[in-house]
Amino acid sequence: MPSVRRVSHEFLERQGLTTVFGNPGSNELPFLAGLPDGFRYVLGLHEGAVVGMADGYAQATGRPVLVNLHAASGSGNAMGALTNAVASRTPLVVVAGQQVRPAIGPEANLASVDAPALMKPLVGWAAEPACAGDVPRALAQAVFEARLQRRPTYLSVPYDDWSADVDDNALAVLDRRVLRAAVPGGEQRRWLVEQVASARRPALVLGGDIDSAGRFDDAVRLAERLGGPVWAAPSQFRLPFPNRHPLFRGVLPAGIAPVSAAFEGHDLVLVLGAPVFRYHEHLPGRYLPEGTRLIQVTEDASAAARAPMGEALVADPGAVIDILLEALGAADRPAGPYRPVPEPLTAEGPALHPEQVFAALREEMPEDTAYVVESTSTNAAWWRQTDLRRQGSYYFPAAGGLGFGLPGAVGVAMAQPGRPVVGVIGDGSANYGITALWTAAQHRVPLTVVLLRNGAYGALRWFGGLLGVPDAPGLDIPGLDFTRIAEGYGVRAQHVGSVAELRAALAETPEHPRLIQVDTALTTPS
Structure with a gap:
C-alpha cells in the first residue's frame, strides 16, 4: 500500500509545487524524508523571512508555493509576514507539523492545540485532517483553495500520519484538476459595456491584481481608449500602470475624503482588480462625490461583498478588459508623450538625497x-x-x-x-x-x-x-x-x-x- 507521504509528494510534484520554502523542526522531518529528486528545499533562518521569500517567489511566478513551518511556534513567527501575503492575494500553501495524534489531547510539548484556529482569520482555509487517510485529499484542498481564492491556506499534519498507509482511493487525488472560469455572461457583459460606453468623464482605478495577472499592457490599451485619468488603488503592492504615462495620476491617497476629492467631476469610476478601498489615514468624508457612480470588478468575492459603496461584479478583471477593448475599439488618438523625470533633489551634508x-x-x-x-x-x-x-x-x-x-x-x-x-x-x-x-x-x-x-x-x-x-x-x-x-x-x-x-x-x-x-x-x- 502507498504511504501518505508518497502520495502527497507525487501530488505536489504533479501540481508543480516542487520548490519548498521552509524552516523545519522535529515535527516536520517525516514529511521531508525522501523528497523526490526534482524538489528544491529553500531554507530560511527565520519563519518571517521564509514566508517573505515564498511570497516574492509566488508573486513573480504567479503559481502557488509550498511553505514548511514548525508547529505553533514556527507558524506564530510567520504570521506577521503572512499579513502581507494575504493583502497581496498570494497563493501560499502552508503545511505545518503537528505532534503525533495521541499526544495532541494531553498537550505534549510541540503539540499545537486547535492548530487551524491559530492562523484564522488570516488564511483563506485552515484544517487538520481527521485521520491519516484524509491527508492527501486535505493537502489537495489546501492547494486548490489557495489557487482559487488567491490567498494563503494552512494545513496542520500530525507527523505520524506521513508514514501511514492509504488505500487505493487516496490515489484518486493525483489526477484531480480544479478550474475556474470567471468571464461575465451575456447580460452582465451588456450592462458593463453600456455603463462604460455611456460615461461622459470616466476614471480608471487599477489594483495590483492587474499586474499579478499579467495584464499591465492591456490596462494601458484600455486606459488610452477611455481617455480619462488613471490611478493606482490605495495601499498598492504592485504597479499596474506605467508611472510616467500621461494619463497616470499616481497612487490614490489612502483616506476617504481625499479619494472622494480625486473623483470630483467624474460620472463613472471603474475599479479593476482592487478592493474599494484600502484606506489608511482616518480622513472622513463622503465616499464619492455627488453624481459619481462606482463599478468594481474583482475576482475577490470577499472584497466585493465588504465594499461600503458602489456596484460590484465578481469576475476576472482581465476578461473584462478584453470585453471592453473588443466593444469600444482602439483609441481615437495617441495618449501623448510620457512625462519627463525631474532633476533629482540634493541634500546638504555628506548624505545623499x-x-x-x-x-x-x-x-x-x-x-x-x-x-x-x-x-x-x-x-x-x-x-x-x-x-x-x-x-x-x-x-x-x-x-x-x-x-x-x-x-x-x-x-x-x-x-x-x-x-x-x-x-x-x-x-x-x-x-x-x-x-x-x-x-x-x-x-x-x-x-x-x-x-x-x-x-x-x-x-x-x-x-x-x-x-x-x-x-x-x-x-x-x-x-x-x-x-x-x-x-x-x-x-x-x-x-x-x-x-x-x-x-x-x-x-x-x-x-x-x-x-x-x-x-x-x-x-x-x-
Missing part, C-alpha cells in the same frame, strides 16, 4: 529591472524619480508590515533568474528580514540590495508629526553597519559615499548577491 539614489538606479539599471521596495519614508522620492514601463517592475509590502522587502527580493530573484532584481531597503525594515541574506548567499542569487541608511524610522517620524506626538521614543536606530552584517552572512557588500561611487557599483552586473549601503538624508513619504 534618496532622489539621487533612485535617479542612479533608473539610469544605470536595465529597463526591465524588477524592484522590491521597502523604504517607506522615501516613497515620494521614489515616484518622482522612477520610470517603470514593464510588467512586474514593482513589489511592495501589501499590508504595510515590515519584513517583506529583503526576503521578497530574494524570492523574486529566485523566481526570475534572467531578470535583474533590486531590493530597495531602508535600514529600519532591513532588520526584520535580514536573515534572507544567508539564503541568497547559499543559492548564489544574482540580487542587488541597495540599503538606504538614514539612522531612523523615517516614516514613523512623519506619522508622529501627523498624530501630534513628535517626541515619541524609539524612532532612532544609530550604529548599524549593514556591510559587516551582510559579509557575516556571506554576501559581498560595500559602502558608497557619493553618486559617482554608487553609479560605478550599479554598473557592475552581479553574479551573486551583493549589498550596497548608502547614507541618505531623512525624508518624508509625501
Whole structure:
C-alpha cells in the first residue's frame, strides 16, 4: 500500500509545487524524508523571512508555493509576514507539523492545540485532517483553495500520519484538476459595456491584481481608449500602470475624503482588480462625490461583498478588459508623450538625497529591472524619480508590515533568474528580514540590495508629526553597519559615499548577491 507521504509528494510534484520554502523542526522531518529528486528545499533562518521569500517567489511566478513551518511556534513567527501575503492575494500553501495524534489531547510539548484556529482569520482555509487517510485529499484542498481564492491556506499534519498507509482511493487525488472560469455572461457583459460606453468623464482605478495577472499592457490599451485619468488603488503592492504615462495620476491617497476629492467631476469610476478601498489615514468624508457612480470588478468575492459603496461584479478583471477593448475599439488618438523625470533633489551634508539614489538606479539599471521596495519614508522620492514601463517592475509590502522587502527580493530573484532584481531597503525594515541574506548567499542569487541608511524610522517620524506626538521614543536606530552584517552572512557588500561611487557599483552586473549601503538624508513619504 502507498504511504501518505508518497502520495502527497507525487501530488505536489504533479501540481508543480516542487520548490519548498521552509524552516523545519522535529515535527516536520517525516514529511521531508525522501523528497523526490526534482524538489528544491529553500531554507530560511527565520519563519518571517521564509514566508517573505515564498511570497516574492509566488508573486513573480504567479503559481502557488509550498511553505514548511514548525508547529505553533514556527507558524506564530510567520504570521506577521503572512499579513502581507494575504493583502497581496498570494497563493501560499502552508503545511505545518503537528505532534503525533495521541499526544495532541494531553498537550505534549510541540503539540499545537486547535492548530487551524491559530492562523484564522488570516488564511483563506485552515484544517487538520481527521485521520491519516484524509491527508492527501486535505493537502489537495489546501492547494486548490489557495489557487482559487488567491490567498494563503494552512494545513496542520500530525507527523505520524506521513508514514501511514492509504488505500487505493487516496490515489484518486493525483489526477484531480480544479478550474475556474470567471468571464461575465451575456447580460452582465451588456450592462458593463453600456455603463462604460455611456460615461461622459470616466476614471480608471487599477489594483495590483492587474499586474499579478499579467495584464499591465492591456490596462494601458484600455486606459488610452477611455481617455480619462488613471490611478493606482490605495495601499498598492504592485504597479499596474506605467508611472510616467500621461494619463497616470499616481497612487490614490489612502483616506476617504481625499479619494472622494480625486473623483470630483467624474460620472463613472471603474475599479479593476482592487478592493474599494484600502484606506489608511482616518480622513472622513463622503465616499464619492455627488453624481459619481462606482463599478468594481474583482475576482475577490470577499472584497466585493465588504465594499461600503458602489456596484460590484465578481469576475476576472482581465476578461473584462478584453470585453471592453473588443466593444469600444482602439483609441481615437495617441495618449501623448510620457512625462519627463525631474532633476533629482540634493541634500546638504555628506548624505545623499534618496532622489539621487533612485535617479542612479533608473539610469544605470536595465529597463526591465524588477524592484522590491521597502523604504517607506522615501516613497515620494521614489515616484518622482522612477520610470517603470514593464510588467512586474514593482513589489511592495501589501499590508504595510515590515519584513517583506529583503526576503521578497530574494524570492523574486529566485523566481526570475534572467531578470535583474533590486531590493530597495531602508535600514529600519532591513532588520526584520535580514536573515534572507544567508539564503541568497547559499543559492548564489544574482540580487542587488541597495540599503538606504538614514539612522531612523523615517516614516514613523512623519506619522508622529501627523498624530501630534513628535517626541515619541524609539524612532532612532544609530550604529548599524549593514556591510559587516551582510559579509557575516556571506554576501559581498560595500559602502558608497557619493553618486559617482554608487553609479560605478550599479554598473557592475552581479553574479551573486551583493549589498550596497548608502547614507541618505531623512525624508518624508509625501
